[in-house]
Amino acid sequence: MDLIRLGRNEIKRNWTRTGVALAATALAAWMLVVSHMIPRGYPWGVGQAERAFTGGDLVVLPLSSRVESRNGANLTVKPWEGRDWQSHALYYFHRLSQEGYISEGSLGWRAFDPREVMDLIKDVPGVARVEPYVSLPCLVGSVQAILRARDALDAESFPLSMARFIVEGEYPGPAAGSGMEALFPNFGGLEYNLVGSSVPVRVPRLVVNPAPSSKDPARLVGGAFGLGLDWDNGASVVLEVSGKYRVNTNQVLEPDATALPEFPAPGEEARFWDRPEVFVTKETFQEILAQTQAAVDLNQLPTYELLISVDRMSEAKAIASGIQEKLGEGFQVYPVPELKKLQVSGSALRFQGLDAGGLLQVQGFMLSGVIVAGSSYIMLVQQKRKIGLLRVIGATGKDVVVYVLTIVGYVAAAGAAIGFLAAKVLSLWSLLASEITAAEWIKLTFIDFISVFGMSLGISLALGTAVGLWAARVPSAEVLKRE
């Protein structure tokens, strides 16, 4: 139709404004495509530190609603500010306590019997292993710490193993008589406990209370409990320091490195993981627990967190969704940051997480859409007489909207095409220089194509419709005005 041709020619005639709009759209498209060439997640070393400390590829927290991050988005570690002793929740979500999720009596935050939940999760395809987070608060001398039960080192698999972060000594072996070994942190006031020394540790008796909220009518998987601590009836034990660890979140480890690199590197600051967990084997933990109460299977002990290992981290999001579906409301599943093997010349760069990356891409297209629609608006303000003429020769408001959308659509599509092609040419490099296969590259190209054109056209046309509706209200009398 001639209205489309009219719009196209209008674009050519107003080349300066069109050029700005084209450049903005092309830049947004280019950014989107290029951003897919930058690996997301964490560099190997940093990511591994986070995963090793957590001990799982995914974590399940007893939250009744999503606290942060989109579904399936990675957790991002932050300085520890909380006092949660049987979960890493406050490591990730600082505001949990203020938001009421971990206050006593809150439906969202509750201890649960892990057995029923673990049974449900085990059947989800891709899940390799599920275990509860098991710990007790403790006093090492006068220093508050967390006594955590983990498998013996040989049962832990890379990259979830803590072995690489041991700076002195070794990981504790199985409990042997009175000699209960523990891996101590090399920070948080616990760095003075030397390897080989015996350290007195006091643990409380664990008190399992009924559901924290009796008002809760919902039947939750795993039930709902409150966990209390009875220090008066606790136990004092002596732990032998088998080794010391230090988890540095600013430290890049090569996947095949056998020792920690010198740290800090010149000009860099050390950033230690500041949660003082004292690691003992599960057997040792059970032995300590038996001194405060009847011995229990650790898988029966109510907990606030489950740790899940998956077969393939690349499928973590799908697995997380599958688990979420199984558990229903009352639990939230979060992937721990994915590892990316990167050469980052000794610095621990953190890459943009998925949430913010996606948001930036949408914002880029929003901005380009505003520029495209804005330039069209300016063009039309100067062409009101022409719109009046179109009305005189029979154009309805709908015709005028079509005319405006033609202009906007062409600019958005042309800009998207320019940016897409430019970025794709650049991304050919990634095809040659990486392990990505041609099929994967083509698949990514297709996804990029849909994303770029979908977002560019979608946002620009949505904003252009507003401009079009304005233009549709220009009366035919405008034709009588002299330019």
Place this chain on the structure above:
Amino acid sequence: MNEWHGPILACHELSKFYAVGDGLFALSNVELEVERGQFVVIMGPSGSGKSTLLNILGGIDRPTHGEVLLNGRKYSRMSEDDLAVMRRRELGIVFQFFNLLPELTAAENIGMPMRLARMDERDIMSRVMHLLEVTGLTARANHYPVELSGGEQQRVAIARALAPRPSIVLADEPTGNLDSKMSQEVMKLFKRFNQEEGQTFVVVTHEDGFLDYADTLIRLSDGEIVERKVLNAKK
């Protein structure tokens, strides 16, 4: 197709007031009826309200008071979109300054109202070719307005107004920017369509030459009709 047997175009008690300075009545109580097939010429000195009247008759401008009816339908009850649809089917307008779309060729300009009316493309092409031939512009079909002379541009504008076979054509000083030879050609063109296709013409002009072709003269002065004259000029 049209069951209306009254005047094709009529206006009653038409007034247009501009609230500038002390206020100005561009039109005052104008009564006019145009019969189907008539060739009406509206003349008068500058500022007498001729163009204002024509713009209101074309639905481009709205009167301060009074009513305009085309084929018995009142403009006051029509939205801007209704008026646009009416114009593309029943009413063609020719401006003094041509008002062609510079981005389109002569043929595309002529075809535009028919395309807006969603007519069949073959009919459009056939009509455009016919109009190009009648107006002597066949060789200029693919030229853009900027490549055409003033006379050629005005002929394109006339062809565009006539393209959807409107029952009435309003022309505002159609020869105002043309030399005398071109003016004669435009007048002959109007008369030809008036006689061959039976279209009604209302032409605002200073050109006395139009009187040779017109059958009714309306003379305006200070916004009022001061003379109505039947010329019976069917030649």
